[in-house]
Amino acid sequence: MIAVRDHRDKAAFSRLFDHFAPRLKGFVMRNGTSAAQAEEIVQDVMLTLWRKAHMFDPHRAQVSAWVYQIVRNRQIDVARKENRPMPEALKEEPDAEPDASQILAIEQETGQLRAALQKLRPEQREVIEQAYLGELTHQEISTKTGLPLGTIKSRIRLGLQRLRHELKDLSE
Amino acid sequence: MTAISHHIPEPMLAAYAAGNLPHAFSLVVATHISICAECRAVVEAHEAVGGVVVEDSGAVAVSASMKADLLSLLDDPIPEAPVYARSGPYPGPVVEALKGREPRWKKLGMGVRQDILAEDKHGSVRLLYIPPGQAVPDHGHNGLELTLVLQGSFTDETGFFGVGDVEVADETLEHTPIAGAGDACICLAATDARLKFNAFVPRMLQPIFRI
């Protein structure tokens, strides 16, 4: 992803496509979307990934999290004909040195999150998947047990370290 | 800027990240996380869970022609999308909802003004302007109401709300918010139902004011 962002590397983008496009198609089809429409959505998502690559920040997210945000935006757009309101983009610090330890920490936390999800009982996992497919309301999310609200606490703490000063810059 | 002390409940942030929060509430969340690092981190953490769900979704082969089409689009010029930057007390998502214009205030009485930004069958979202020291008479709620302070402050039976703070009110809360001294209080308020005003506007006038 960094090669795509910094060097507009099409070969790297092609590899990113090979990894994400089939998974995205599987994800989109889970709510009953036809294969043909799913392909259109996947194409839009991958094109957005290419065009907005400069907005990707590995200190705050893994590519998969960013892909998830983009695909949900696109699905909402298609289903409801409206755009989901999005927060202000954070200011980039073009000269800032990448912080390898933060990038690694985000990677590790995501790995742990994934392992935690894989350990869930099938019916618990089902609820999680429903929630992130956008099929549960906030009331349902707060009443259904088993959502990994606790599991993601360390992930939240990590994200905060980075966000605190970026948002401070934004509001000043 | 004082620290934000009233945040958005986590299930609502999770529903926002999952793209299943009504539009009116989503606008309040997007605006709040534009200025609140804590809630933004929560949203991004939920996006990470969503990312894991995508990663672990069963792969379905995509057609070679779709990939070829896509690769041929990469050098096309990128269409210009308008970028709505913060303007005065209004963070980017509010400016976007205003489509870049200034608020068009409509008088509600007693110096209170509003500009309805969006309204549909799932609820509505508006900007409210309350002069310093002015009380918004006692009102209850039919559904859920989120009120985010953008400028000034207000106080009610439950506490003090400054810039960035969000009050979450449901059926059980009957309150009388009073704007603080100094700057007028400007809020972004979203509800999934009509407000019930006890004294402020007679019930029969509500359809006219669309409160």
Ligand SMILES: [Zn+2]
């Ligand atoms: Zn917050």
